[in-house]
Amino acid sequence: MQEVKDIEYLKKLGNRIRELRKMQKMTQLDVAGKMENFAEQIGRIERGEQNVSVCTLKKIASALNITMTELFDFPD
Numbered sequence: 001m002q003e004v005k006d007i008e009y010l011k012k013l014g015n016r017i018r019e020l021r022k023m024q025k026m027t028q029l030d031v032a033g034k035m036e037n038f039a040e041q042i043g044r045i046e047r048g049e050q051n052v053s054v055c056t057l058k059k060i061a062s063a064l065n066i067t068m069t070e071l072f073d074f075p076d
Contacts, residue, residue, distance in 0.1 A: 012075075012076075030063075035060065042060075
């Protein structure tokens with residue numbers, strides 16, 4: 001079972017991904033297509049419901065044309 005702190009962090013990361021996606025006027029489907037993934041998974045990630053691998057985060061950053069550093073640029 002995940003700790004509350006972990007869940008909160010996943011939600012913050014998800015919110016950051018959503019924010020970056022919307023800034024680029026991309027849909028979840030757009031990001032998923034660039035990642036060769038499912039839009040439903042992007043939704044779960046953005047809601048903080050899924051703890052994702054570093055490889056998946058790298059694919060998200062690439063789909064958004066940003067660095068991993070930019071992806072994690074949010075307050076703890």
